[in-house]
Amino acid sequence: MSAAPPSSARPAADDKLDAAVLKVAGVVVLGAIMSILDITVVSVALPTFQSTFDATYATVAWTMTGYTLALATVIPLTGWAADRFGTKRLYLLALVLFVLGSVLCSTAWSIESLITFRVIQGLGGGMLMPLGMTIMTRAAGPERVGRVMAVLGVPMLLGPIAGPILGGWLIESVSWHWIFLINVPIGIAAFLTAARVLPKDAPTPSESFDFVGMLLMSPGLALLLFGVSSVPGEGTVLATKVLVPAAIGAVLIALFVVHAFRPEHPLIELRLFKNRQLTVAVITMFMFAVAFFGAMLLIPSYFLQVRGESTFSAGILMAPQGIGAMFTMPLAGKLTDKIGPGRIVLSGLVLIVVGMAVLTQVGADTSYWLLLSALFVMGMGMGATMMPNMTAALQTLSDQMIARGSTLMNIVQQIASSVGAAVMSVVLTNQILGSPLGGKLMESMQSGQPPQLTQAQIPQAVAQIADGFSGTFTVAWVLVILTFIPAFFLPRHPSAKAVDPTVAAVH
Structure with missing residues (x-):
């Protein structure tokens, strides 16, 4: 400490x-x-x-x-x-x-x-x-x-x-x-x-180490994430490489949950979920990370596969998102301390919904100015959403509980980001492979072989791939809208000072 x-x-x-x-x-x-x-x-x-x-x-x-x-x-x-x-x-x-x-x-x-x-x-x-x-x-x-x-x-x-x-x-x-x-x-x-x-x-030094918890949680989390991260490569959640490790990991994590309430100092302090504000923030973080980070991983792929940009150019085209966040993040941090995180997070989600609505209509020739403007607005939304929500989770904890609270939030974010990447990748792949020409062009891109298409068919194939992206962004857009539900319960007032850890864990 x-x-x-x-x-x-x-x-x-x-x-x-x-x-x-x-x-x-x-x-x-x-x-x-x-x-x-x-x-x-x-x-x-x-x-x-x-x-x-x-x-x-x-x-x-x-x-x-x-x-x-x-x-x-x-x-x-x-x-x-x-x-x-x-x-x-x-x-x-x-x-x-x-x-x-x-x-x-x-x-x-x-x-x-x-x-x-x-x-x-x-x-x-x-x-x-x-x-x-x-x-x-x-x-x-x-x-x-x-x-x-x-x-x-x-x-x-x-x-x-x-x-x-x-x-x-x-x-x-x-x-x-x-x-x-x-x-x-x-x-x-x-x-x-x-x-x-x-x-x-x-x-x-007097705090004991939870060996049983470590033997359950660390391999359980690793196996679960391995199974989830294998989904895009396998193309389905029913593949053995996905189901077996994910199921074993989920069982180990479930056993950890049962075990965690027994020792005085568990590996992860699940008693923190008795803190209502932290619980709401965790749920909001999970839903937001699944939707937002899953969608963000696809935007560079759109620039590469649909618009034919280089990796370097795709990286530069993502810059408006960061610029937008830099505008709002300092202000959001200051306002969160003064008026509470609730209003700030809800405002950020509104901006993300507006910006992502543009991506749900994306095509093979969508204006770059429109795309970059949408990314800028989404970046502003992210700057007002993610860290204020993290603040909501940690600001009511005492010094003794902060390390445990930040560990818990990082685990949730890691799982949610992996789930989001897997879900959006599978949705995109299934949408594209379900189209007659887009599927052939995508397979040729992945294999490095020339596409088995005529010159007249290639523009149609690119348009079908773009439709796959717009459909996937629509799924992410709906998930962002659903994130309003837990975010509505975040506090809309400044935090009181942190209290004793035993009090913070039960209120």
Whole structure:
């Protein structure tokens, strides 16, 4: 536990982010940018890995899947480890693991070695975001959580936008090794700054470790996400590769839920769900992440497959979304602290619904100005939705419960994002393959073979693929509308100061 002054010791009127908090925020943002950027940068490099290591797409995709599963395995441990060893020590360890994994990835001699090193990277990366949320929330106190969450939202926006641009440039201009080596200077800077800026730890060594919970939750979460992430490749949820691991993972997680109420200090504190505000925020986060992140993954694919843009250009075309979020996120953070997250999140969802409505009508020749305007509006909506909702979950928790609360929210977001990606990919694939010409063109794109179509049929095929995207965006649009239901119950007033953890867990 960091030695930040308790919230009760802070003056009520001191609601600005002082220099000490901003320094802590800078450290956390450095680590978060490095972790999130790496996910999108590697996604651009998959074709390069195929040719370099003479491997199939299904095999090189494990460089992404292995990283995600490592994240899923280590995130549940983060809350306990933060309390047991201290957030500063654990954050420094996470940075070392991530940078070490990055260096090892750059030395990979085979696809198998690259996958192994990506797992090491993921073990460090999985701890950075929940630890960062814990460190910043403790430093700022509950009355300023909205503002620090707005700061932490910056890397979440920059990653999906800058990743494809940076990855494409590094691969074309230097080599694929540099998509990993770029993390080294950033990681060293983050480590040295964290060692100097973060307050000393005051861990609680007496807290016992929930071994049974770890044996149930970590492999359960990893197996569930593996099954879900296999859906797009298999094309159906009924495939053995999907059902078997997902079912085993779900059973292990269910057993963990039963077990979690027995020990005094479970691996994940499910008693937090007795906190009504956190529960509503978790449900809102899950529904929002399934709809929004699932849809966002498809937009670059639309630019690539329908409009024929390069990866580099597709990345640039996504920039309006980030610009829109940068307009609203600082304001949303400030207003969340003053009037509560409820009104802010509902306003953000309205903007997303308006922007995504344009995508439900997308075609093969939709105006770029209209598309980019829609992305800008959706970005404004995201800036007013995601981090205020995260604030709602954490601002009523005491310092002792923040690590557990941030761990819980990160697990929910990880599951929801994976579910959203799988659902939207399957809907899109089924829509396109169900069309006579679009299905043939899509299959030729995936196989790298010339399409078995006449020149006159290709425009019709592209139009059918565009229709598949519009239909899939419609599904996401409906899910965003349904997110209004839990969001309506978020608090519409400023948060009271955090209270004792036993009180926070039962109110």
